[in-house]
Structures are given as C-alpha cells and as structure tokens.
Amino acid sequence: MTSRPVQRLLILGWDAADWQVIDPLMSRGRMPNLARLVAAGTRADLRTLEPKLSPLLWSTIATGKTADRHGILNFVEPSPSGDGVRVSSSTSRRTRALWNILTLRGLRVHAVGWYASHPAEPIAGACISNLLMEGAPSSPGTPWPMLEGAVHGPAGLAERVAAARVGPASIDRAALRAFLPTVAQASRGDDRPATLARELARMRSLHAAAVEALRSGPWDCAMVFHDTIDTIGHHFMGCRPPRMPNASTADLRTWGEVMDRTYCEHDRLLGELLEAAGPGTSVMLLSDHGFHSGADRPVIADVTKEERAALESRWHRSLGVLVLAGTGFKAGAQVAAPTLLDIAPTALAALGLPVGKDMGGRVIAEAFDVAPLIETVDSWDAEPGEAGEHPAEMRQDPFEAADALRQLVDLGYMADLGDDQKRLVELTRRESRFNEAVVLMTTGRPVQAVPILSALVEERPDEVRYRSSLAHASFAAGDHDACLRSVAAWEAAAPGSADAAVLRVAALSGLGRTDEAAHALAAFEAAHGARPEHARTMAELCARLGRWEESLAHAARALAREPGLPEPHLAAARAALELGDFDSAAEHALDAAERSMVVPEIHFVLGAALAWGGELEHAARSLDVALTLVPGYREAAEFAAAVAEARGDLAAAAEHAGREASSTAMHAGRPTARDAAAWRASRPS
Structure with a gap:
C-alpha cells in the first residue's frame, strides 16, 4: 500500500x-x-x-468504468425468469x-x-x-x-x-x-x-x-x-x-x-x-x-x-x-x-x-x-x-x-404498460440496448454502436431516436454512405428535421461530393439559416465545406446571440485557426474554455493555435487536457506527438503516437490545412 x-x-x-x-x-x-x-x-x-x-x-x-463494462444499463432489467422486470440489481453488476x-x-x-x-x-x-x-x-x-x-x-x-x-x-x-x-x-x-x-x-x-x-x-x-x-x-x-x-x-x-x-x-x-x-x-x-x-x-x-x-x-x-x-x-x-x-x-x-x-x-x-x-x-x-x-x-x-x-413510472423514466409484462420486458431490453449504444457512441466507439442501433431500427422502424442515432453513429464511424441512407429514412419519418439536414451536409462533404453538399447547405440555409438559433449550425456546416470566412461570419452572429455559451467561441476559434489568425484563434478558444473546461475540441483548437503560434509548452498542456477528456482523440494524439517531438520529448512523442492506432478521428469529414501533418511540414527542417 x-x-x-x-x-x-x-x-x-x-x-x-x-x-x-x-x-x-x-x-x-x-x-x-x-x-x-x-x-x-x-x-x-x-x-x-x-x-x-x-x-x-x-x-x-462506484466502479470507475463505463456502463457497457459495469453492466447496469437501465433503471430496470428483465427478471431472471424473463417474464417481468425488476429494479436493476447488485447481482447484475459485472465488476x-x-x-x-x-x-x-x-x-x-x-x-x-x-x-x-x-x-x-x-x-x-x-x-x-x-x-x-x-x-x-x-x-x-x-x-x-x-x-x-x-x-x-x-x-x-x-x-x-x-x-x-x-x-x-x-x-x-x-x-x-x-x-x-x-x-x-x-x-x-x-x-x-x-x-x-x-x-x-x-x-x-x-x-x-x-x-x-x-x-x-x-x-x-x-x-x-x-x-x-x-x-x-x-x-x-x-x-x-x-x-x-x-x-x-x-x-x-x-x-x-x-x-x-x-x-x-x-x-x-x-x-x-x-x-x-x-x-x-x-x-x-x-x-x-x-x-x-x-x-x-x-x-x-x-x-x-x-x-x-x-x-x-x-x-x-x-x-x-x-x-x-x-x-x-x-x-x-x-x-x-x-x-x-x-x-x-x-x-x-x-x-x-x-x-x-x-x-x-x-x-x-x-x-x-x-x-x-x-x-x-x-x-x-x-x-x-x-x-x-x-x-x-x-x-x-x-x-x-x-x-x-x-415511482419510476410516476417520474416518467418508464412508460406504464399496464399488465402487459411481455411488452414491458421488450421495452426494457430495447432501451437498455439503446443506452449501451449511446455509451459506445459517446466514448469514441461508434463502430461498436452501429450494429446495436441497426438491430433496434429493424425491430422498431417507427422509433425516430433509433434512426437518428444510427445516422450519427454511422457518420462518426466514417461510413458516410450508410449515414446518408439513415438520414433519408429519418427525414421520411420526421420531415423537416434540422438535425437530419445538418448531418446530410456533413456526410456529403465527407464523401467529397462538394457540389451536392453545397446544394444541401443552400437548402438548409433557405429553410433554417436566417433563424438566429441556427447561426452556430451554419458556422459548423460552412466549416464542413471549408468555407472558413463564412463560418467565421456565422460564428460572430452566434456570439452576438449566445455570448455565454462555449460553442460560438469554439466555432470562431476553429475558423480563425484555419484562416491563419492564430492569436484570435487562441483568444476565442480561451473564451470558450472560460465557459466550459470540459469540451475536448476547445483544448485541441487552443493547442493547435498555440503550436502554430510557436508556444509549444502551452500547446502541449492544452493537447494533454484534450486527451485527458477523450483518450481516443486521434487528431489530438497526432498533434501532441508532433509537439512533443519538436520539444525533444521523445518519450511523450512515442506515448502519443502509440495512441493513434486505437484512436478515433473526431473531425472526420471536416477539411483542414492546420492539422499535425501540415504543422510538421511548416517547420524548418
């Protein structure tokens, strides 16, 4: 001890x-x-x-582990006999x-x-x-x-x-x-x-x-x-x-x-x-x-x-x-x-x-x-x-x-299905599987979430949550074709969804179908873009297409409306970084961090801006925070390895490089001229 x-x-x-x-x-x-x-x-x-x-x-x-590993996935669980449900039990915890x-x-x-x-x-x-x-x-x-x-x-x-x-x-x-x-x-x-x-x-x-x-x-x-x-x-x-x-x-x-x-x-x-x-x-x-x-x-x-x-x-x-x-x-x-x-x-x-x-x-x-x-x-x-x-x-x-x-029915955490225990068991099983998929999606494992969500969509094609989550998981997993198919089914079930339209633009951009992405963006802008609440979304969509000046303009519009939120500051930081204004990028990222320390991309963008501006020690610290929040953050690991190498910290460079093989690309489909490879290439040999 x-x-x-x-x-x-x-x-x-x-x-x-x-x-x-x-x-x-x-x-x-x-x-x-x-x-x-x-x-x-x-x-x-x-x-x-x-x-x-x-x-x-x-x-x-209590365990230090995510729900897919500790096994408690819902308020309730099917009973061992399979003909009813019980409150989730200590005997079901797997660790x-x-x-x-x-x-x-x-x-x-x-x-x-x-x-x-x-x-x-x-x-x-x-x-x-x-x-x-x-x-x-x-x-x-x-x-x-x-x-x-x-x-x-x-x-x-x-x-x-x-x-x-x-x-x-x-x-x-x-x-x-x-x-x-x-x-x-x-x-x-x-x-x-x-x-x-x-x-x-x-x-x-x-x-x-x-x-x-x-x-x-x-x-x-x-x-x-x-x-x-x-x-x-x-x-x-x-x-x-x-x-x-x-x-x-x-x-x-x-x-x-x-x-x-x-x-x-x-x-x-x-x-x-x-x-x-x-x-x-x-x-x-x-x-x-x-x-x-x-x-x-x-x-x-x-x-x-x-x-x-x-x-x-x-x-x-x-x-x-x-x-x-x-x-x-x-x-x-x-x-x-x-x-x-x-x-x-x-x-x-x-x-x-x-x-x-x-x-x-x-x-x-x-x-x-x-x-x-x-x-x-x-x-x-x-x-x-x-x-x-x-x-x-x-x-x-x-x-x-x-x-x-x-009590759970009264709180609204469970639907009351009366005496139909079979339906209740089926609902409990579905929602537990959905919760597991959400855990996987939000901890950098979208590839594992996709088959769970696909099965849920097949079982309940009328459940929009399942379809929308499958679309997001497919996009995060890099399968933009599958994402587009899910978006089409999602829009058929819930016409006019702004979230679905956003994902359509992102997926088309990820596939390199820039003309179609631009057309989809124009359609979104015509339907939703003028609304103040969509300024942040417009900034993100323009970023997806590499239209950084437009993205910065929409971010400024979002900042005027929502100065207390981190997201508009992050959007502005992202655009300023790509436009080569590293001081402004760092300033916007710091403003975002003041509003929330727990958004990983804020620390990544800050680290990248500092690295491009030559402040390597501070860049390393910011990138380390991003990796603390999401250990599987590929872009942060790549940049952290490059910065560590430039500082002569070969042990840290090797550690970060070792993360890359098991990491997930967090910015898939977003064009950039300011990633780790570009930064390495910009440095004197």
Whole structure:
C-alpha cells in the first residue's frame, strides 16, 4: 500500500445537484455547511457521461468504468425468469465497486442507498440497499417489515435502521407545512403533497440509516447517496421561478420554493452527517449531472408515456458538482475538467490503494495537498481474495420491487404498460440496448454502436431516436454512405428535421461530393439559416465545406446571440485557426474554455493555435487536457506527438503516437490545412 493521504473518507452523492442553484443559496447563507466545505476545500464542475441516467452514472462513479463494462444499463432489467422486470440489481453488476475493493484490502466501508445495490452485498461494514423503503405502509403505526436483503452489517444494525425509517404516511400536513408553509394552498385533489411527503420520507430515512451505519463502529470509507434533488426536481423544478409557459401562477405560489428548500434540507442533513462522521473526516461531495433550473428548462408536453420516458433526461445538465475537502485535500485547487470516471481512481488514491489500469479515468492529483504516489493493478476484478460479493447463484424476486417501479413510472423514466409484462420486458431490453449504444457512441466507439442501433431500427422502424442515432453513429464511424441512407429514412419519418439536414451536409462533404453538399447547405440555409438559433449550425456546416470566412461570419452572429455559451467561441476559434489568425484563434478558444473546461475540441483548437503560434509548452498542456477528456482523440494524439517531438520529448512523442492506432478521428469529414501533418511540414527542417 502506498502512503495514505486520507484516513477517513466520506463520499456523499447528491443526485442532480447543480452549482447554478447552490451558489445563490450559499451566497444568501442558506447552505452554511456546504459553504464551509467549499471554503476549506476545492470545488469544480464535474462532467457527466451519456446517457445521463442515474443508475448508469452512479454505477460508473462506484466502479470507475463505463456502463457497457459495469453492466447496469437501465433503471430496470428483465427478471431472471424473463417474464417481468425488476429494479436493476447488485447481482447484475459485472465488476467490483469501491466497497468490494476496500473490503478486499481489509478496509471497513459503508455503502448506503446507492443505485443498483439491492440485495445488499456482504462487505466489511454496512451495506444498505436502495430498496430500503419498499413496502412502506399507507398509514402510521402499521407494521413495516424490512425487505429481505435490504441491510447487511453488524449485529443489530438492521433492527436500528428499520426503526429509524420514516414512512410517507408519517409526513402529515403539519410536517409538510414545516418544510413548505405554502403547501397549505394546494388544491384538493392535487397529488403533489403526497409526492413531496414520499420523497422527504425517503431522504430522511436514508439519512437516518447512514447515521446508524457511521455510528456502528470504526470505518475507513462511507459512501452515502441521496436521489432526492433529482426526483423532486422532475416533479417540482417546473414550478420554480421564473415561470415556465406550462406552469400556472398558482403553481409558482404554492410550489415555487420546493427546490430551494430541498437543497437547504440537504445542507442541514450534511451538517448532521459530518457531526456523526467526526473530526478528521475528509469529504468528496458530488453529483452525477446537473439539473436545468432557469430559462433552459425543457417543456415536455403532449407526448405519450413512452415518449416522455425517453425525453425526461432533457432536464439533466452536463455539469454536476464536485467538492473535495478535509485532510489530504488542497484548498482552492484548480482542477482540470474532472469527469465521473475520475471519482473511483481518486478515492482509491486518497485511501492509499492502487488504481485499476482498466478504470477509465484518472486520479485528480492536483486536488491533493501532496500529489499522491499512484500505483496500479491490472484489474481489481482479477485480484484474489474475499471482496464482499454475492455468490453467483443469488437471485431476486423481480416483483419485490413493485413500489420502486411505480415511482419510476410516476417520474416518467418508464412508460406504464399496464399488465402487459411481455411488452414491458421488450421495452426494457430495447432501451437498455439503446443506452449501451449511446455509451459506445459517446466514448469514441461508434463502430461498436452501429450494429446495436441497426438491430433496434429493424425491430422498431417507427422509433425516430433509433434512426437518428444510427445516422450519427454511422457518420462518426466514417461510413458516410450508410449515414446518408439513415438520414433519408429519418427525414421520411420526421420531415423537416434540422438535425437530419445538418448531418446530410456533413456526410456529403465527407464523401467529397462538394457540389451536392453545397446544394444541401443552400437548402438548409433557405429553410433554417436566417433563424438566429441556427447561426452556430451554419458556422459548423460552412466549416464542413471549408468555407472558413463564412463560418467565421456565422460564428460572430452566434456570439452576438449566445455570448455565454462555449460553442460560438469554439466555432470562431476553429475558423480563425484555419484562416491563419492564430492569436484570435487562441483568444476565442480561451473564451470558450472560460465557459466550459470540459469540451475536448476547445483544448485541441487552443493547442493547435498555440503550436502554430510557436508556444509549444502551452500547446502541449492544452493537447494533454484534450486527451485527458477523450483518450481516443486521434487528431489530438497526432498533434501532441508532433509537439512533443519538436520539444525533444521523445518519450511523450512515442506515448502519443502509440495512441493513434486505437484512436478515433473526431473531425472526420471536416477539411483542414492546420492539422499535425501540415504543422510538421511548416517547420524548418
């Protein structure tokens, strides 16, 4: 074991927590406990993964691996018998989680409320599953037996946790008024008071269970998860000011404070949890994604239940929160674009353990007081010993999770297909396969996504999401002919799609059919180009055709409309680079980076502009950030190798060159005179 920077680590997950809500609350003194953590530690935006669905993401956080590798691909999964569905189970995870790894190395660890954690695993500590609240009675005082397998831990813990639970029926109108005084204005027949009571009961019960676990004996790491901000957000964020078109004035008056008060309640419970954890506890507080809270909130109306299930994740922003505070962590560190994949490696390093080479992220070394000595193992899955895992033959009755399934239907994450279990199983299988394809597409593996999406299109030719995703995957895989065929079918199913028209131009350009691409661009411009919201798209399409001056002009138009977004600045940087204005390109790229550090191409364009401008050291740093965000970024690897070679760093040049064989071209079909080959050729021999 290496040196151990952190003696006791609390990993606290707040699903969908967002700095855009937190910062105003902290500035008004309404979240004092979190404000103290932030002041004493390091904060950052945490970049999510796609699809932005919580079971996939929290399993990635716990394992350090993408969903296609850890195996949790949906909220639910077919039961082993194949005639129903169940909430995604711990027995379906295909790789060890942090709590298994720590158990293997003799550390004491608690895991509370994590997605896909039922049945509780026999780890060295307490494991309290996400089905803790199953079977809650409809009236106070009614017996409430604990679901079998919901709690593993020291003797007596299950009984104490059972007694500490708060049933929704116990959150009466008086208790609701204490949380939200305006609830008294709710109209008769409004089911939202019951929804709020249910979510508050779950939050308080999981918190009580976590406190019981922390007090059950010495521990090295505790992982506590709350989904309340997300679940309440799907019900109530539409009622938060400013008023959305589909929200009434009465909604704002009655429910407008729910979200802010939910955050404040999380802060109160954070204070209690830190007190229970005791002095000397270091904290990693994070969310899997953000949640739109302003003018960019989606309006999801006039859709079927199945369509709503697919659209509900539009509420999720790409940036979540990350706080690292306490002994071992630096105050005020600048963290370079962390992602969900970085959490498990960072937690292992904090506790002095090696990082699995098969984990997809990195140790956030810059957040530590002293950069940790990072050791590795090939894979924690291959390490021998007792890791607190279930025996292979263990199974769960899928219908024990009926309450959780009803909640998912209510949230809109699942379509309610009544008693037709066969259709429900088929839907679950399709959507799980689709989610896997999205994971593959968005992690640089579009070639693997294409056959999955092709099969889905064949099975459900009427599902536009499947067709559009196949078109995008085919384009990313470099099969522009297949992309055009998919675009044609997509446009037949959804006439007038601007997204399809954009992809048509890009695919024609990629095939070298420039006249047809120009004609398609003219058609798009006639139909959509004058609309201000399409200025960014026009900049991209002109870039696809190498019309860089036009691209720059459209980027300027987009900047006038959307100066706060990174994309217009990136479009301007890209065009300026190709036009040879390297200073402007770097300036626009820096402006884009100020707005988002987590867009890989921003760092690539900045690195390229700096390299062309002769600033090789800074160029190398920017290209390294691009490769940290997407290790398989071919253009960045090629340029990084060229820059390293020019600087005389032959080891780095060889490392980057070695990436090229297994990498993916991210700018396929876009003409350029400023790539690594052109830069090499421009340098004095």
